[in-house]
Amino acid sequence: MTQLTRTEGLIVPPGGGTTVRTPAQQVTFKVTGEHSTVSSSFEVVVPPGFDVGAHRHAHSEELFYILDGELDVLAFEPRVRTEDWRHWESESGLTVVRATPGTVIVVPPGCPHAFANRVDAPARMFFQSSPPSDHERYFEELLDILKDGAAPDPEAIADLRLRYDIEQITPLRHKP
Numbered sequence: 001m002t003q004l005t006r007t008e009g010l011i012v013p014p015g016g017g018t019t020v021r022t023p024a025q026q027v028t029f030k031v032t033g034e035h036s037t038v039s040s041s042f043e044v045v046v047p048p049g050f051d052v053g054a055h056r057h058a059h060s061e062e063l064f065y066i067l068d069g070e071l072d073v074l075a076f077e078p079r080v081r082t083e084d085w086r087h088w089e090s091e092s093g094l095t096v097v098r099a100t101p102g103t104v105i106v107v108p109p110g111c112p113h114a115f116a117n118r119v120d121a122p123a124r125m126f127f128q129s130s131p132p133s134d135h136e137r138y139f140e141e142l143l144d145i146l147k148d149g150a151a152p153d154p155e156a157i158a159d160l161r162l163r164y165d166i167e168q169i170t171p172l173r174h175k176p
């Protein structure tokens with residue numbers, strides 16, 4: 001892909017972008033820091049059994065739009081943090097939601113959030129992160145760690161997340 005100019009935009013056709021696949025996840029980079037100073041955009045296929053784990057970012061804002069399938073999602077600080085984020089509840093009574101196509105989740109900096117595919121079919125979402133670049137590099141390195149489909153190495157995941165403004169609250173899991 002090429003650097004944009006003030007007189008030329010970017011059009012990514014259906015199926016376009018750079019795709020990285022592993023047994024644990026598939027990410028297609030649609031718009032990267034090479035193309036935007038505002039955000040990076042990805043299409044993510046989340047297989048059954050994948051749980052990103054509750055986490056938060058001190059500086060990044062994220063947006064998720066569910067295209068296909070179903071994902072359990074949360075975007076709030078719980079009253080009490082436990083090992084299983086699916087049972088969390090916020091001070092105002094928010095609980096985990098089963099997101100279906102058309103659901104939008106906006107996550108401001110500092111807000112704990114998570115998603116997991118708990119059904120038998122893949123889910124697909126549009127994901128946007130601001131500012132750009134960090135999440136692209138994070139995804140590339142995460143997918144490299146997950147490439148063989150084995151249980152993720154907790155130490156490697158912890159090191160990766162520390163480098164990319166990700167405070168992991170509950171573990172990342174992938175059980176195909």
